[in-house]
Amino acid sequence: MTLQAVVNNVAPMAASKDVVVDIQKMSLTFQTADGPVYALSEVDLTINKGEFVSFIGPSGCGKTTLLRVIADLERATGGDILINGVSPQQAREDRSYGYVFQAPALLPWRSIERNVTLPLEIMELSKEERLRRAHEALKLVELNGFEKKFPWQLSGGMQQRASIARALSFDADLLLMDEPFGALDEIVRDHLNEQLLKLWARTNKTVAFVTHSIPEAVFLSSKIVVMSPRPGRIIDVIETDFAKDRTLDIRETPEFLEVAHRVREGLRAGHSYDD
């Protein structure tokens, strides 16, 4: 299958009401001293409301860049991109997404509670409202009881949960997560994956999730976007239909292994070994 055929295959329909992210022929080129770097090329993608979309691919495939474009942390140099029907900048100014970074990025001088209320302070909510929402968000990530602790008193996994609570606190419908569990060990990661899945099932948020773990992508997602580097592009989009209340046990099922196999095939096809 040629690249163009794949792209056509997944080309989005016209924007309907339920489309949260609509990207068409989007490219991003960084101008560096060594010449242009084609970070993303001709990307077409639709994310519908309530979907859990994973971006998977080797380093340098532009998956994080794609997420950053959606978040308006980078600007596309070509093509169209709409978030909730408006430009990424407008969407950012509307605070319509919560972003979870690779590292927890908690402010060390603030307690967990005050880290979670940080975005609410910037949005100038009343103190009662801030505390109420922080309490709610911390409960969602099962960190209630740790409000007054400082970040260094928490384990790495708990810190990342606190940063997820912070992204949830202002109740944006879109959650952007950039390898949030990449730095954690496998046991903690499994646990957090289950928690995240429950959270997604309960809150019905739209999630865009960057990872380079195949099992993580297959387990969490309703849609897996396989990407390839140089230039960064989408080579396959796989829809899955595992039950929303699935547990880690499904990783042993033939359906799961089949999807994982297709992801792996896609990654292999897209990977060029000539550099």
Next chain:
Amino acid sequence: MTTDAATLPTAAAGPTLWGRMMKGQTGPVCVMLIGLFVLWYVGAVFMNMPGQIDRYARAKQDWTPLQLVEATLAQDRPVLPAPHQVAQEMYKTIFATKITSKRSLVYHTWVTLSSTLLGFGIGTLLGIVLAVGIVHVQTLEKSLMPWVISSQTIPILAIAPMIIVVLGAIGLKGLIPKAMISTYLCFFPVTIGMVKGLRSPDHIQLDLMRTYNASRWKTFAALRWPSAMPFLFASLKVAIAISLVGAIVGELPTGAQSGLGARLLAGSYYGQTVQIWAALLTAAFVAAMMVVIVGLMEKRVLERMGVRA
């Protein structure tokens, strides 16, 4: 395992008083101090000896080595006064003199200290304002930073008399000109430290604020300012000490009547070496105390910011 368990308690009870002292800070500090005093006494004896022998010769007086040593440590105007002479002078001028008297070292210290603190306050404020400007306005970084740096390449001793004279010509005398010299010296470490501090948040934290669509002011208040606190206090410790130097230097060129600088100057005019050393040690003590106070403030602020004890 068993041998470990058996030896542990004895090992804990083992060290002698000396051993325990040397383990902490007290022991080494005491040893250094004693060493310093011994050196000082030996130095005083040898440096004052030629003059004393001369004096004996002129008075055609006989002397024994013991008498000589005693005499070298009790001269009126020794080349190097002995520690106990300086201590006596300090006791006399600090505790035994009324603090309103012109002979009181407390009075002179206060004169210097007041302009030190004023200069430190203004300098800190100026330093922070400059740093905030440099971090937030790109043209300021290019236009201001070279001036900030070159300001410190001019020897303060050259510029101090000019400041005193110029400000004196427009009617400003005493406290303010001296404080200006302190300001001139102490804004620099604050600016340098705060530029670094305000830039210390990493990309991920700045991106985070951007995802919240936080204004520059809110990014400053919630992220840059708290991040800069450790840098600020490190700078303040340097700034407060050189602020005192600035105030003392400011007292030298005008032949000021009061202040620690004036005591140093008067002492050197009249060969009152004991007085010079007393003023010098007092200045050192005051500087150390101010650094300690800034250190305590730092500890309190950082504790409230949840820094690991």
